Amino acid sequence: MVSDARDYRPSKMADKLKLKYMTGFGNEFTSEDPRCAGALPEGQNNPQKCNYGLYAEQLSGSAFTAPRDSNKRSWLYRIRPSVMHKPFELMEPGNFTNNWTDTHPNPNQLRWKPFDIPNKNGKKVDFVEGLATVCGAGDARARHGCGVHIFACNASMTNRCFYNSDGEMLIVPQQGPLLITTEFGMMHVHPNEICVIQQGVRFSVAVEGETRGYMLEVFDGSFALPNLGPIGANGLANPRDFQTPVAWYEDRECDFTVISKFQGCLFAAKQNHSPFDVVAWHGNFAPYKYDLSKFNTINTVSFDHVDPSIFTVLTCQSMKPGVAIADFVIFPPRWGVAENTFRPPYYHRNCMSEFMGLIYGNYEAKEEGFLPGGASLHSMMTPHGPDAECFEKASNAKLKPQRVADGTMSFMFESSLSMQVTKWGNEKCQKVDHKYYKCWEGLKKHFNPNKRKMDGETADGETPKKMPSRGVVGSTVTPSKTYSF
Numbered sequence: 001m002v003s004d005a006r007d008y009r010p011s012k013m014a015d016k017l018k019l020k021y022m023t024g025f026g027n028e029f030t031s032e033d034p035r036c037a038g039a040l041p042e043g044q045n046n047p048q049k050c051n052y053g054l055y056a057e058q059l060s061g062s063a064f065t066a067p068r069d070s071n072k073r074s075w076l077y078r079i080r081p082s083v084m085h086k087p088f089e090l091m092e093p094g095n096f097t098n099n100w101t102d103t104h105p106n107p108n109q110l111r112w113k114p115f116d117i118p119n120k121n122g123k124k125v126d127f128v129e130g131l132a133t134v135c136g137a138g139d140a141r142a143r144h145g146c147g148v149h150i151f152a153c154n155a156s157m158t159n160r161c162f163y164n165s166d167g168e169m170l171i172v173p174q175q176g177p178l179l180i181t182t183e184f185g186m187m188h189v190h191p192n193e194i195c196v197i198q199q200g201v202r203f204s205v206a207v208e209g210e211t212r213g214y215m216l217e218v219f220d221g222s223f224a225l226p227n228l229g230p231i232g233a234n235g236l237a238n239p240r241d242f243q244t245p246v247a248w249y250e251d252r253e254c255d256f257t258v259i260s261k262f263q264g265c266l267f268a269a270k271q272n273h274s275p276f277d278v279v280a281w282h283g284n285f286a287p288y289k290y291d292l293s294k295f296n297t298i299n300t301v302s303f304d305h306v307d308p309s310i311f312t313v314l315t316c317q318s319m320k321p322g323v324a325i326a327d328f329v330i331f332p333p334r335w336g337v338a339e340n341t342f343r344p345p346y347y348h349r350n351c352m353s354e355f356m357g358l359i360y361g362n363y364e365a366k367e368e369g370f371l372p373g374g375a376s377l378h379s380m381m382t383p384h385g386p387d388a389e390c391f392e393k394a395s396n397a398k399l400k401p402q403r404v405a406d407g408t409m410s411f412m413f414e415s416s417l418s419m420q421v422t423k424w425g426n427e428k429c430q431k432v433d434h435k436y437y438k439c440w441e442g443l444k445k446h447f448n449p450n451k452r453k454m455d456g457e458t459a460d461g462e463t464p465k466k467m468p469s470r471g472v473v474g475s476t477v478t479p480s481k482t483y484s485f
């Protein structure tokens with residue numbers, strides 16, 4: 001028996017335990033820790049006495065009466081039921097909040113330099129202590145809204161776990177792997193992988209030094225795969241690439257603290273044992289991880305810049321058809337082949353809020369200034385688009401099939417809610433790039449009422465074929481490390 005998973009470094013621990021996963025999205029999984037074969041009751045959920053003297057406990061992730069396709073619950077067979085703990089007491093929340101009105105709204109284009117990570121030689125900060133809230137909207141009590149947080153830490157959670165009573169969390173590690181011990185088993189999550197932890201699921205995060213990432217919480221419901229419509233039965237994030245941990249338990253008596261995020265505040269309760277005592281479980285409400293490099297990217301093979309919804313990995317839908325509380329969208333390495341097209345993102349104003357983060361590399365619309373571990377927010381109807389340099393480069397480039405975003409991974413949390421930036425996000429973090437607006441100041445006026453673009457003139461001066469061909473496509477295929485047009 002491993003007595004304390006959190007005494008070990010995540011990668012070492014993951015190797016030692018030879019972590020296994022079950023594959024599929026939203027499946028009805030069954031899992032038993034091999035040390036207790038037969039721990040799952042056969043043919044029923046709550047026998048009079050469970051094998052091995054276990055307690056049966058249901059974790060409901062939807063109303064009992066939710067339609068079958070959205071009904072979520074799991075059954076956990078554990079050494080002690082979760083209810084065995086001392087009363088919860090209010091905790092000091094640090095920079096973590098769901099209070100969206102602690103300062104005035106800010107309609108500006110916002111960009112943050114990389115958020116600070118506590119230095120490993122300095123103060124020890126774990127995942128929960130290192131949470132800080134950038135922006136959000138809505139109300140956990142009304143089960144409607146979302147929050148965007150940064151985590152920056154350098155210490156593993158020891159004899160402490162966290163759960164979110166308010167909603168589901170999508171975690172995006174940016175620097176350093178996370179070994180996440182959950183009631184359902186363990187997941188090793190690297191940068192360029194993401195994981196989702198459901199409402200109520202207890203987990204503890206072990207880290208290997210300076211660690212940073214992003215976290216999106218949604219109050220409305222669960223993340224789901226987007227519909228594929230005319231794309232067909234396959235594509236984007238394929239269900240078989242999602243990985244759910246297998247049951248793992250520890251039978252450990254110790255002074256353990258359970259931290260609950262409840263109605264936007266943090267509470268701590270003591271108990272005399274580890275909550276990671278689930279010997280077997282079954283159900284469709286369980287954590288999972290996904291490797292972003294497995295994303296099957298679909299894009300134009302003719303012309304025009306397609307909306308980034310084609311890059312949606314996961315979505316938490318609102319009650320309005322097609323409108324997301326929050327989408328998780330990535331900008332993966334891919335080919336750019338669009339003819340006669342300004343290929344980078346277009347200039348636009350959106351009725352959605354766009355929070356972006358960068359895992360590694362750079363972002364095509366802004367090769368400078370937007371850095372790994374930093375972020376940007378383009379709020380509702382706040383204009384934005386490529387910086388001046390990107391505009392000039394992309395409007396004059398010779399359009400050949402070209403690799404886009406190689407060696408990079410950026411992402412967007414796009415929400416239909418008007419997210420407000422917190423006081424920490426606006427000031428306290430001290431990472432706001434006050435010169436961000438300047439990246440558009442150099443945009444030149446090109447307008448000339450006396451000169452219409454001549455038929456047959458292209459950026460590189462070559463003569464295009466007659467329609468239906470829409471421009472010139474070079475015959476050479478040129479891979480490149482960074483974006484060029």
Ligand SMILES: O=C(O)Cc1cc(O)ccc1O
Nearest residue numbers: 307308344345346354365384
């Ligand atoms: O603003 C951004 O950089 C994100 C974005 C990318 C894109 O390709 C099209 C629209 C959009 O909002």
Ligand SMILES: [Fe+2]
Nearest residue numbers: 350354378384
């Ligand atoms: Fe945008």
